[in-house]
Amino acid sequence: MTDQRDPDAPRQKVVRVVGSRRARLTPVAGTDTDPERVSKEPRRPKGPKGPKGPNDDQLMQDVPPHY
Numbered sequence: 001m002t003d004q005r006d007p008d009a010p011r012q013k014v015v016r017v018v019g020s021r022r023a024r025l026t027p028v029a030g031t032d033t034d035p036e037r038v039s040k041e042p043r044r045p046k047g048p049k050g051p052k053g054p055n056d057d058q059l060m061q062d063v064p065p066h067y
């Protein structure tokens with residue numbers, strides 16, 4: 001498998017962030033870097049899927065032991 005890249009295409013640059021252990025890449029041309037605009041639907045809480053069982057309330061109240 002060969003990597004067919006255009007050598008004249010602009011590339012991302014690695015930018016060092018002062019006071020951080022990680023570097024950042026410059027954004028790719030044509031992309032949206034605003035994370036708020038990615039998902040506009042409200043998140044639903046993850047819960048049981050399906051009908052409620054007879055002992056679900058007790059299982060949700062139980063606290064596992066900590067060793």
